[in-house]
Amino acid sequence: MTVARFLLRIIFGLFAIVGGVVVILAVGSAIAWRYFPTVEHRVPNEVVLTLDLADGITERGPAGPLAWTSFGKALTVRDLVQGLDAAGRDARVKGLVARLGSGDLAMARAQEIRDAVRAFRQHGKFAIAFAESFGESGNGNTHYYLATVFDEIWLQPSGDIGLTGVRIESPYFKSALDSLGIVARIGQREEYKGAMDPLTNASMPQPVRENYQRLVDSWVDQITAGIAEGRKMDPAAARALIDRGPFLAGEAQKEHLVDHLGYWDEVDQAAKERFGADVPQMTVANYAGSLTPPADAPHVALVYGLGPVQLSGGKANPLFGDVTMGSQAVAGALRDAADDASVKAIIFRVDSPGGSYVASDAIWREVKRAAEKGKPVIVSMGDVAASGGYFVAAAARKIVAQPGTITGSIGVVSGKVVLTDLWAKLNVAWDGVQAGANADVESENHDYSPDAWNQLQKELDQVYADFMGKVASGRSMPVERVHDVAKGQVWTGADAKAKGLVDELGGFATALKLAREAAGLAPDAEVRLVEFPPPPSGLEALRKLLDAGAASDGGAGQAATLARLVQIVEPVARVLAPALDGADTHDLEMPAIQPSR
Numbered sequence: 001m002t003v004a005r006f007l008l009r010i011i012f013g014l015f016a017i018v019g020g021v022v023v024i025l026a027v028g029s030a031i032a033w034r035y036f037p038t039v040e041h042r043v044p045n046e047v048v049l050t051l052d053l054a055d056g057i058t059e060r061g062p063a064g065p066l067a068w069t070s071f072g073k074a075l076t077v078r079d080l081v082q083g084l085d086a087a088g089r090d091a092r093v094k095g096l097v098a099r100l101g102s103g104d105l106a107m108a109r110a111q112e113i114r115d116a117v118r119a120f121r122q123h124g125k126f127a128i129a130f131a132e133s134f135g136e137s138g139n140g141n142t143h144y145y146l147a148t149v150f151d152e153i154w155l156q157p158s159g160d161i162g163l164t165g166v167r168i169e170s171p172y173f174k175s176a177l178d179s180l181g182i183v184a185r186i187g188q189r190e191e192y193k194g195a196m197d198p199l200t201n202a203s204m205p206q207p208v209r210e211n212y213q214r215l216v217d218s219w220v221d222q223i224t225a226g227i228a229e230g231r232k233m234d235p236a237a238a239r240a241l242i243d244r245g246p247f248l249a250g251e252a253q254k255e256h257l258v259d260h261l262g263y264w265d266e267v268d269q270a271a272k273e274r275f276g277a278d279v280p281q282m283t284v285a286n287y288a289g290s291l292t293p294p295a296d297a298p299h300v301a302l303v304y305g306l307g308p309v310q311l312s313g314g315k316a317n318p319l320f321g322d323v324t325m326g327s328q329a330v331a332g333a334l335r336d337a338a339d340d341a342s343v344k345a346i347i348f349r350v351d352s353p354g355g356s357y358v359a360s361d362a363i364w365r366e367v368k369r370a371a372e373k374g375k376p377v378i379v380s381m382g383d384v385a386a387s388g389g390y391f392v393a394a395a396a397r398k399i400v401a402q403p404g405t406i407t408g409s410i411g412v413v414s415g416k417v418v419l420t421d422l423w424a425k426l427n428v429a430w431d432g433v434q435a436g437a438n439a440d441v442e443s444e445n446h447d448y449s450p451d452a453w454n455q456l457q458k459e460l461d462q463v464y465a466d467f468m469g470k471v472a473s474g475r476s477m478p479v480e481r482v483h484d485v486a487k488g489q490v491w492t493g494a495d496a497k498a499k500g501l502v503d504e505l506g507g508f509a510t511a512l513k514l515a516r517e518a519a520g521l522a523p524d525a526e527v528r529l530v531e532f533p534p535p536p537s538g539l540e541a542l543r544k545l546l547d548a549g550a551a552s553d554g555g556a557g558q559a560a561t562l563a564r565l566v567q568i569v570e571p572v573a574r575v576l577a578p579a580l581d582g583a584d585t586h587d588l589e590m591p592a593i594q595p596s597r
Contacts, residue, residue, distance in 0.1 A: 083288030101131030107404030135162025148230030181421030193488025354387030401493030411488030
């Protein structure tokens with residue numbers, strides 16, 4: 001037996017084992033889900049809440065079979081916000097202990113958690129943050145920024161504070177494509193719409209550079225303000241610390257960035273001394289699960305618009321969390337919520353970099369239709385709601401974004417990659433027949449004809465004008481003013497509010513407050529949040545899991561899934577994805593921004 005065949009047998013044997021384990025877990029969990037659908041969490045007379053970011057925080061919780069396995073540990077933003085809000089007013093809850101430092105944490109998500117912890121503390125509750133390290137020698141900005149809202153910050157003696165500022169960088173492929181004979185024929189509106197710039201430029205264009213610089217400056221300003229407020233220091237001193245980072249643990253304590261150096265057992269002991277040695281602990285997720293609004297509470301619909309916007313019913317991978325904002329599913333959910341007589345208002349939670357123009361327009365229509373039926377729609381933006389993700393929000397009664405949310409990117413891009421010269425270099429000849437003068441317009445083996453290129457420009461102009469017109473109508477702004485903030489520019493939520501693209505800064509709690517107000521309810525009225533569509537049952541989720549597995553073409557599909565874990569190529573894949581998906585559609589998609597955090 002050759003070494004290669006031996007390795008292949010091992011690999012496919014592992015695939016079989018992994019597949020078998022997943023199916024066993026899924027089937028067993030589906031049975032548990034079917035016959036034991038809920039778990040009641042009783043809150044003790046005294047309790048300390050715990051939060052571990054390593055468990056993950058998601059927009060929409062896992063539903064179905066794998067929610068009963070380790071895949072279902074993640075806490076939702078909604079449960080975090082509502083849980084800490086209720087806990088702040090609950091005399092049984094004595095305090096909060098959080099483990100930070102692990103897991104990716106975007107700026108807006110950090111601000112969402114900061115808001116919830118701040119509100120919790122305003123009721124006189126004490127909160128302690130601990131981290132083994134806030135990023136090891138870098139990329140600890142957002143985790144540390146979150147920590148500054150706590151009463152005390154503990155850091156393991158061997159840990160760092162990776163407070164280094166924010167950087168946006170992207171690979172640019174034009175020179176490499178030129179050498180291969182590949183030409184990216186792209187049209188865009190306008191100069192800041194940089195989604196395809198990595199294919200058409202050898203370096204970052206100056207307008208995009210200026211726009212991105214404003215983006216990172218705004219984020220660093222927000223981090224600086226948070227450190228200055230939380231650590232009670234002068235903003236100029238806080239800004240200077242960012243330029244001097246990262247910091248070793250001893251240096252961090254000397255600079256008053258942390259209060260104590262210690263290990264987790266010492267933090268645990270300190271918490272017992274503060275809250276009581278016999279006071280039990282309870283996760284925020286379990287505490288939130290104990291909350292039940294009154295049965296007769298007014299209904300507020302919650303519709304999620306997550307992931308790239310696509311002309312489809314949407315998809316969610318129950319194993320790896322892939323999500324798309326399918327126009328059929330999201331538009332249908334908004335339509336059902338608007339038609340439901342029991343629904344007083346709709347919260348539309350958007351976290352999307354954009355995508356298909358036509359799909360975005362279909363969802364926009366249902367937001368507008370809800371308004372016409374007297375159902376106010378409040379958009380709550382997550383980490384990113386840009387391009388098509390902003391388009392779908394434009395007709396809402398109110399738009400809420402965190403100061404760090406990426407939004408705007410009002411523009412459009414379309415085109416294709418032309419491979420003619422590449423095939424010539426490889427001595428490959430493509431030939432064929434067609435009926436219809438423009439049947440080859442989308443072919444990557446032929447450049448656009450002059451007429452086809454002119455037609456593409458007309459279509460881009462029409463899409464761009466429609467986008468700006470709908471923003472102008474929804475935001476009650478002159479089109480000329482919209483144009484000033486459009487051109488493909490991306491903004492932080494703070495800058496977007498100043499430009500009139502956002503109504504209020506905040507997160508889910510702010511959106512809920514505005515929903516009550518729009519529905520004519522008291523500011524502190526109990527409401528029942530009802531998801532549209534409802535989460536699938538356990539057996540439905542199992543069927544989707546098995547369908548996904550069946551579509552994966554056996555071992556090759558499992559290999560592709562495992563290959564996703566190879567993160568080293570992720571930045572390149574992120575930039576190339578729009579081109580690889582095909583650029584024949586008119587994309588309302590923001591540039592592939594991946595800041596260091």
